[in-house]
Each structure stands twice: as structure tokens, then as C-alpha cells.
Amino acid sequence: MVHLSSLLLKNYHGGYVVIRLALAGHKQANRPFYRIVAAYNKRARDGKYLEQLGTYDPLPNIYNEKLVSFNLDRIKYWIGCGAHPTKPVAKLLGLAGFFPLHPMTITEAERKRAQTVLTETRTEDLEEVQKEAEV
Amino acid sequence: MAALGTARCLFRSYSRVKNVQKSKQVLVRCSVRTLCSDTQDNALSDNAKPQITDPAVQDILTRITGLDLQKVFRPMKQELKPPSYKLMTDEQLEQATELAREQAKKLLKMPPILPERKPINDVLSEDKILDGMDTAKYVFTDITYNIPHRERFIVVREPSGTLRKATWEERDRLVQTYFPKEGRKLVAPLIFKEENLKMVFSQDRHEDVLDLCLVQFEPDSSEYFRVHAATYEDLDKHNKYELLRSTRHFGGMAWYLLNARRVDGLILDMLKKELFQDAVSLVSLFNMVHPNSESAQEAAREQATGTNLLKIYAQKESQRSGYIELALQAYEQMAANSSAAIPLR
Numbered sequence: 001m002v003h004l005s006s007l008l009l010k011n012y013h014g015g016y017v018v019i020r021l022a023l024a025g026h027k028q029a030n031r032p033f034y035r036i037v038a039a040y041n042k043r044a045r046d047g048k049y050l051e052q053l054g055t056y057d058p059l060p061n062i063y064n065e066k067l068v069s070f071n072l073d074r075i076k077y078w079i080g081c082g083a084h085p086t087k088p089v090a091k092l093l094g095l096a097g098f099f100p101l102h103p104m105t106i107t108e109a110e111r112k113r114a115q116t117v118l119t120e121t122r123t124e125d126l127e128e129v130q131k132e133a134e135v
Numbered sequence: 136m137a138a139l140g141t142a143r144c145l146f147r148s149y150s151r152v153k154n155v156q157k158s159k160q161v162l163v164r165c166s167v168r169t170l171c172s173d174t175q176d177n178a179l180s181d182n183a184k185p186q187i188t189d190p191a192v193q194d195i196l197t198r199i200t201g202l203d204l205q206k207v208f209r210p211m212k213q214e215l216k217p218p219s220y221k222l223m224t225d226e227q228l229e230q231a232t233e234l235a236r237e238q239a240k241k242l243l244k245m246p247p248i249l250p251e252r253k254p255i256n257d258v259l260s261e262d263k264i265l266d267g268m269d270t271a272k273y274v275f276t277d278i279t280y281n282i283p284h285r286e287r288f289i290v291v292r293e294p295s296g297t298l299r300k301a302t303w304e305e306r307d308r309l310v311q312t313y314f315p316k317e318g319r320k321l322v323a324p325l326i327f328k329e330e331n332l333k334m335v336f337s338q339d340r341h342e343d344v345l346d347l348c349l350v351q352f353e354p355d356s357s358e359y360f361r362v363h364a365a366t367y368e369d370l371d372k373h374n375k376y377e378l379l380r381s382t383r384h385f386g387g388m389a390w391y392l393l394n395a396r397r398v399d400g401l402i403l404d405m406l407k408k409e410l411f412q413d414a415v416s417l418v419s420l421f422n423m424v425h426p427n428s429e430s431a432q433e434a435a436r437e438q439a440t441g442t443n444l445l446k447i448y449a450q451k452e453s454q455r456s457g458y459i460e461l462a463l464q465a466y467e468q469m470a471a472n473s474s475a476a477i478p479l480r
Binding site: 054060064065066067068069070071072073074092095096097101105106108109110112113116 | 259260262264265266267268269270271272273274275276277278279280288290291292296298309312313
């Protein structure tokens with residue numbers, strides 16, 4: 001008997017292809033590792049994908065680098081076929097220089113800088129208070 | 136005056152055209168490079184100085200490397216298989232030796248010698264707005280399968296926001312991560328440190344070091360040059376040329392010593408082993424590579440061959456001329472004796 005389930009699931013009604021991050025190696029706790037993957041929109045995040053287009057390792061290595069790999073040839077093909085990249089993939093591609101910079105990257109960088117300035121002023125105030133207390 | 140001016144203009148434009156052509160040649164060569172890059176047969180024939188890739192130079196270097204079958208096919212660490220015995224006639228034995236010779240020639244193919252690579256300092260973009268976005272660098276590699284490793288895009292986004300091309304060391308490391316080559320480690324083995332090299336040289340294992348170096352480093356990296364220079368210096372100091380004689384590294388060593396103009400030890404060694412032809416070809420190679428030296432000019436004037444070449448070299452260039460002349464005299468005596476002995480029969 002022909003298995004009908006795979007035939008049925010092949011063409012989603014109104015489904016489209018996305019390029020997104022899928023978590024790999026989910027059997028290891030606290031060690032994420034993402035695959036950059038072209039998959040149908042409605043599929044599970046870690047489920048069956050059409051093609052793997054790269055990897056992303058969010059934890060820095062001994063040289064303080066986060067390794068990202070892109071199969072640019074195939075990414076160009078899928079975008080040509082009409083795939084949509086998700087926000088994190090778009091951010092990564094923007095950082096790589098393949099896409100223009102994502103506005104959220106810039107916003108996050110600004111927010112982080114504001115945060116560091118705030119913490120610095122707070123620590124300075126604390127130190128002054130401590131010195132006055134000693135005196 | 137006008138003729139001089141036009142001649143100067145012509146000369147300048149010709150040199151520019153020549154440079155353009157050379158750079159075009161270089162570009163064409165870079166784009167045609169394949170993944171397995173262990174041979175490079177380029178014809179850089181419009182330089183005045185002969186390069187190592189010239190067929191004449193290669194010919195001489197292969198000849199002086201020698202072809203000792205016993206050493207090339209000596210027992211190496213391999214999987215343990217019981218030996219296979221075959222019963223052959225004399226003809227079959229000759230054919231088998233011929234096949235072995237061909238195989239040995241392939242094994243003795245010299246590794247490529249390239250000029251040292253210049254460090255990459257290319258910045259693709261400076262984005263001050265991204266300053267402080269993250270504490271770690273992002274390294275982006277292009278893993279498209281069909282491009283040569285030299286042309287892969289590997290870029291680094293620093294926490295300060297600059298997007299720059301990766302340095303050669305980073306490139307080597309990442310290419311090894313995503314496209315692992317057999318035998319290469321991500322971190323260079325500790326044998327290549329100075330102290331460990333000295334210990335290994337005292338054990339006479341120069342060949343193993345050079346093989347490891349060939350596998351681990353790219354042929355134009357600074358590490359490769361450092362290790363090779365250290366090995367050749369040590370060999371030269373202790374006159375241990377015999378260790379490399381029938382291996383693929385002999386040509387490289389000869390080329391290094393030629394460029395450093397310190398071939399005396401090698402020539403003495405050859406004369407002691409009575410490899411007269413090799414010594415002659417080495418001196419002729421020296422004259423080819425350094426055409427401005429005194430011995431080269433003298434030889435060109437006198438059209439010298441054989442013993443005379445060696446005598447001229449001994450007089451003009453070498454520091455140990457006494458030894459060389461003694462050895463030459465001994466060789467000539469021997470030749471005279473053997474030619475005198477024949478009619479005695």
C-alpha cells in the first residue's frame with residue numbers, strides 16, 4: 001500500500017518555504033547548536049527540512065568566535081525560489097554583509113550601549129557614596 | 136631628443152603592459168587552482184631569474200635527488216599484512232622493477248615551493264553604529280562546495296562593528312573545521328616548537344618532521360618556511376645530507392641552500408660519495424640561479440664543463456676550496472687509475 005501521508009503533507013495549503021534556525025542535538029541540555037535550514041513553514045522547528053544551508057554555534061569558542069557557516073550558492077537559489085528568511089537568519093546575514101544590516105541589530109547595539117553607560121554611572125555613584133561613608 | 140623621449144615612453148608603456156600581463160597571469164592562475172593542491176606546473180618564463188618551476192631546474196633537482204629503491208620503499212608503518220610471494224621469470228622481474236621505478240618517481244615528486252604569503256588586512260566595512268553589540272566575534276564562512284579554498288569568503292565581524300576578511304591563520308583553521316583534510320590538526324602539533332625540533336633533529340628524524348610539516352601547513356605559510364629553514368640549517372650544520380637523499384625533500388633542500396649560497400657542504404658530500412655527475416649538475420644549477428656571480432661569469436667565458444666547472448667554482452665562490460680541490464684530485468687519480476688498469480688486461 002502506498003503511504004499516503006507523505007504525499008498529503010507534500011503540498012501545504014498556502015504553505016511557503018522559510019530559511020530558519022533549527023535546533024540540532026536536542027539530546028544535550030544547555031548546549032544549543034543551530035542548523036540554518038530551508039523548510040516548509042508549517043513543519044516542526046526541528047522536523048523534516050528540505051535542505052540544510054549552514055550552521056550557527058551561539059556559544060563562543062576558545063578564540064572567542066561564534067562560528068557561522070552559510071552555503072551562499074544554495075541560499076541564493078532558495079531566495080530565488082521565494083523563500084522567506086526569519087528574523088534571526090536575516091540578522092545573521094546582515095552581520096555577514098550578505099544582506100543590508102537589520103534595523104533590530106542596530107537598535108540592540110544602541111540599547112546595549114545605553115545599558116553599559118547606565119551601569120557605569122551607577123557604579124560611579126556607588127563608589128562615591130562608599131568613599132563619603134568612609135570619610 | 137624627440138627619439139629619446141619616444142623611446143623612454145615606449146619603454147615605460149612596455150613595462151606597464153608587461154606588468155599587466157604578469158598580474159593577469161597571476162589572476163588566471165589563482166582562479167584555476169583546484170582543491171587538491173599538491174602540484175603546480177606554471178610556466179613563469181618571462182622572469183630573468185630561473186624559478187624552481189622551470190623544467191631545466193626541475194630536471195637537475197630530480198637527478199641529484201637520486202633513486203634508491205631500497206630507501207623509497209623501505210618498511211613504513213602500515214597495516215600489518217602478511218607478505219605476498221610471487222614466482223617470476225627474469226623478464227617479469229625486470230618488468231616489476233620498472234613498475235617499481237615508476238611508482239618511486241611518483242612518490243618522489245617534489246612539493247611546491249611558493250613565495251611566502253602576505254598577511255590579509257582587508258576591511259570590508261566600518262560600522263560604528265554596531266559598536267558594543269556583542270562580546271564575541273562572529274566568523275562567517277561560505278561553505279559552497281565547488282570553490283577552491285583560496286577563494287572562499289571568510290569574514291569576521293568584530294564586537295566593535297568592523298567587518299574584515301579573516302587572517303590566514305583563521306582561514307586555515309576554519310577550512311580545516313568545515314572541510315577536514317586527513318592528517319591535519321586544528322592546533323599545530325607540539326613537535327613544531329623550537330625546543331622539540333632540536334630534540335627531534337638530534338634523533339635524526341628530519342624526514343618525519345618534514346612530512347608532518349607538509350601535511351599540517353599550507354606551502355606558503357610562515358610556519359612552513361620556519362620549520363623547513365630550521366631543518367635545512369640543521370642538516371647543513373651537521374652534514375647529514377644522506378638522510379634526505381632519496382626522498383622528495385632533497386630538491387627543496389638543494390634549492391634553499393642554492394638561494395642561501397651555501398652549497399659547499401653538499402658538494403663535498405657528493406664528491407665523497409663519488410657522485411661526480413650530481414656535483415657538476417649542482418654547480419651548473421648554481422651558475423644558472425646566480426648568473427652575476429664570479430664563477431658563473433668565468434664559466435660562461437670559458438664554456439667549461441665537468442671537472443673545470445667544479446674547479447672554477449672551488450676557486451671563485453666556495454669557502455672550503457681546499458677540500459673541494461683535494462677531493463677533485465683524488466677523483467681524477469681514481470679515474471686515471473681505472474682507465475690505466477683496463478689496457479693492463
